[in-house]
Amino acid sequence: MHTVGRRRFFVLGMCCALSLARHDALSARPRQTPAAFRWPTGRAAVSLSFDDARTSQVDEGLAALKKMGVKVTFFVTPGGVEKRVDGWKQAVTDGHEIANHSMTHPCSGNYAFSSANALETYTLESMAQQLDEANARIEKLLGVKPTTFAYPCGQKFVGRDRNVKSYVPLIAERFLVGRGYLDESPNNPALTDLAQAMGTAFDDMDFVQMKSIVDGAAADGRWVIFAGHEIGRKAYQTTDLGALGQLSAYLKDPANGIWLGTVGEVGAYVRDRQREAAAR
Numbered sequence: 001m002h003t004v005g006r007r008r009f010f011v012l013g014m015c016c017a018l019s020l021a022r023h024d025a026l027s028a029r030p031r032q033t034p035a036a037f038r039w040p041t042g043r044a045a046v047s048l049s050f051d052d053a054r055t056s057q058v059d060e061g062l063a064a065l066k067k068m069g070v071k072v073t074f075f076v077t078p079g080g081v082e083k084r085v086d087g088w089k090q091a092v093t094d095g096h097e098i099a100n101h102s103m104t105h106p107c108s109g110n111y112a113f114s115s116a117n118a119l120e121t122y123t124l125e126s127m128a129q130q131l132d133e134a135n136a137r138i139e140k141l142l143g144v145k146p147t148t149f150a151y152p153c154g155q156k157f158v159g160r161d162r163n164v165k166s167y168v169p170l171i172a173e174r175f176l177v178g179r180g181y182l183d184e185s186p187n188n189p190a191l192t193d194l195a196q197a198m199g200t201a202f203d204d205m206d207f208v209q210m211k212s213i214v215d216g217a218a219a220d221g222r223w224v225i226f227a228g229h230e231i232g233r234k235a236y237q238t239t240d241l242g243a244l245g246q247l248s249a250y251l252k253d254p255a256n257g258i259w260l261g262t263v264g265e266v267g268a269y270v271r272d273r274q275r276e277a278a279a280r
């Protein structure tokens with residue numbers, strides 16, 4: 001047993017030494033910052049997005065966003081829009097992007113709210129139907145056709161076990177951008193796959209926390225897509241209005257060198273630059 005234990009230790013030690021050496025080699029390489037990637041203005045891009053068509057986004061959010069002078073992306077489900085149709089029409093008039101968040105918001109059945117609408121029971125065909133029906137309903141309700149999508153719960157699969165399939169290709173076929181959720185890094189615009197762009201949590205934070213994410217991204221020339229839910233006073237799954245106001249002022253100050261654009265606007269710019277780079 002001892003020998004086995006020592007051998008295991010040796011193997012583990014070797015593995016870590018190798019990974020350290022690899023880490024050194026990686027850090028010795030020029031940093032793969034998107035230095036060659038030029039943003040139209042500034043050092044980085046930031047998009048503000050909110051999911052689920054929650055009523056507070058209309059009731060609390062729209063007037064505040066107008067005052068702040070910022071345009072955001074709302075990833076909506078048609079059912080959510082139907083609760084405040086006039087408000088969502090106002091959002092369109094105000095210039096916000098209305099985007100797709102599926103028809104019925106399927107997530108893993110491990111979430112109690114999704115146990116009867118579990119991704120594990122979906123097929124690529126039924127998921128495609130979710131996407132297309134949502135776009136058709138949103139267009140009928142609001143007169144705009146979504147071009148970007150946010151994965152409900154950030155999950156990108158259908159089926160279970162050996163029959164699991166990624167539905168990322170369905171998004172790539174239909175949308176300019178597919179945004180994830182609770183991802184750990186902002187996007188490197190030179191190489192990010194727009195069909196699974198990273199989404200950064202936005203709720204429950206104060207301005208200092210938000211600013212530190214933006215400043216980190218700016219140092220690397222990246223694109224932060226914040227993903228929030230309710231808009232109001234700081235609470236569970238709520239983006240704080242006070243912090244949002246401070247952040248908006250910070251993002252709009254030209255001295256800070258940030259491009260604030262909707263997911264669709266920044267996504268189109270990133271796609272075009274990636275295409276140009278591929279053609280060179």
Ligand SMILES: [Zn+2]
Nearest residue numbers: 051052152153
């Ligand atoms: Zn959602």
